[in-house]
Amino acid sequence: MKGIVTNIQRFSIHDGPGIRTTVFMKGCNLRCFWCHNPETLETYPELQIFPDRCIGCGECFQRCPNEAHVMQDGQRIFRRELCQGCGTCAETCYAEALVLVGEEMTVEEVVDQVLRDKPFYETSNGGVTLSGGEPLLQFDFAYAILERCQAEGIHTAIETAANFPWARVAAILPVTDLVMMDIKLMDSRRHRECTGVPNERILENARRLGEQDVPLIVRTPIIPGVNDNADDVAAIAQFVATLPNLLYYELLPFHPMAKSKYVSLDLDYRAKDLKSPPGEQMDALTRVAAGFGITARHG
Ligand code: SF4
Ligand code: SF4
Known part of the structure; x- marks a missing residue:
C-alpha cells in the first residue's frame, strides 16, 4: 500500500509527548488562510x-x-x-x-524510517505522529502505518481537524493512542469564512471523541484578527471543558514563516501581513482558558 508524504521529521518535540517522528501526509480538506504548511494542501505531488x-x-x-x-x-x-x-x-x-x-511511499518505507528512532521513543515516552495536511484523507495508508507502529510497541498519535463523518474518525481510534485535534472558532459562519468549511461536524466529532477511551488534546491556532481575543478563546475553552477525556488545551501562536513556501507554489498568502501574537497576549489568553477549570498552555 502506498501514500503520498511531504516530509518525515525526526526528533520532533511539538507533535505530542516525548521525542517523536512526525509523518506529514499530503492533502487537506480545509483551507485555513493562515496555513503554514501550504505544500500539504493538495493531494498530489x-x-x-x-x-x-x-x-x-x-x-x-x-x-x-x-x-x-x-x-x-x-x-x-x-x-x-x-x-x-x-x-x-x-x-x-x-x-x-x-x-x-510529495513523495509516494509504501507503508513499509515509512515504518522503516519511524523504527530508526525507536530507542529515543522508549527513553522519552515519545512515538510517531501522523500530521499533514489531514492524515485521515489517506485513511487506509494512515491506518496501516499506525497499526504497524503499534505492533512494534510505538506510541501512536494523529493530528486531525476531524472534518469527516464520525465513522471515519472512529475507525482510526483502535490504532491511535492519542488524538490531537484543532478547534479554531465556535462560530460556524466565521469558521467557514476562515477555513472554507463550517464547523458543526467538527464540533460533533469533538464531543464524540471526548467520550472515547483515547486521550484528547485540543489545540487552537491563535490568529490575529480571527480569534486572538478573550471572547473567542473563552467560547472554545468552555466547550473544551465539557470533554471528559481532555488531557489539556493548547493555544498555538500564529507564525508568519510560511511566506517563501507560498511563493514557491505560486499561491496567494492572505496572512502575509499578520504578526505573531506577543507572549503577554498568549499568557493572557491562556489564563482565560484556564479559568474554565482545564489544563491550558500555549506553545
Ligand atoms: S515541470 Fe518538472 S515535475 Fe513538472 S512535468 Fe515538467 S519535469 Fe515533471
Ligand atoms: S535553470 Fe535553474 S531551475 Fe533549471 S535546472 Fe538549472 S538551476 Fe535548476
Whole structure:
C-alpha cells in the first residue's frame, strides 16, 4: 500500500509527548488562510520553485517532457498548468531551485524510517505522529502505518481537524493512542469564512471523541484578527471543558514563516501581513482558558 508524504521529521518535540517522528501526509480538506504548511494542501505531488537559487544552467528546459519550463523575453516562466509532478526537472536541478514536494511511499518505507528512532521513543515516552495536511484523507495508508507502529510497541498519535463523518474518525481510534485535534472558532459562519468549511461536524466529532477511551488534546491556532481575543478563546475553552477525556488545551501562536513556501507554489498568502501574537497576549489568553477549570498552555 502506498501514500503520498511531504516530509518525515525526526526528533520532533511539538507533535505530542516525548521525542517523536512526525509523518506529514499530503492533502487537506480545509483551507485555513493562515496555513503554514501550504505544500500539504493538495493531494498530489507539486513542484516548488525557488528562483533565487537558480544558476541558469537551463537543464530543466531540456528535461521537462511537457515544456512547463520555458524562456520568454529573457525571463524564465513556469507554466504550472502543464506540470504533471513527475519530478524529472527537480532531480536534475543541481542548485535545488526546483523541489518536488510529495513523495509516494509504501507503508513499509515509512515504518522503516519511524523504527530508526525507536530507542529515543522508549527513553522519552515519545512515538510517531501522523500530521499533514489531514492524515485521515489517506485513511487506509494512515491506518496501516499506525497499526504497524503499534505492533512494534510505538506510541501512536494523529493530528486531525476531524472534518469527516464520525465513522471515519472512529475507525482510526483502535490504532491511535492519542488524538490531537484543532478547534479554531465556535462560530460556524466565521469558521467557514476562515477555513472554507463550517464547523458543526467538527464540533460533533469533538464531543464524540471526548467520550472515547483515547486521550484528547485540543489545540487552537491563535490568529490575529480571527480569534486572538478573550471572547473567542473563552467560547472554545468552555466547550473544551465539557470533554471528559481532555488531557489539556493548547493555544498555538500564529507564525508568519510560511511566506517563501507560498511563493514557491505560486499561491496567494492572505496572512502575509499578520504578526505573531506577543507572549503577554498568549499568557493572557491562556489564563482565560484556564479559568474554565482545564489544563491550558500555549506553545
Ligand atoms: S535546472 Fe535548476 S538551476 Fe538549472 S535553470 Fe533549471 S531551475 Fe535553474
Ligand atoms: S515535475 Fe515533471 S512535468 Fe513538472 S515541470 Fe518538472 S519535469 Fe515538467
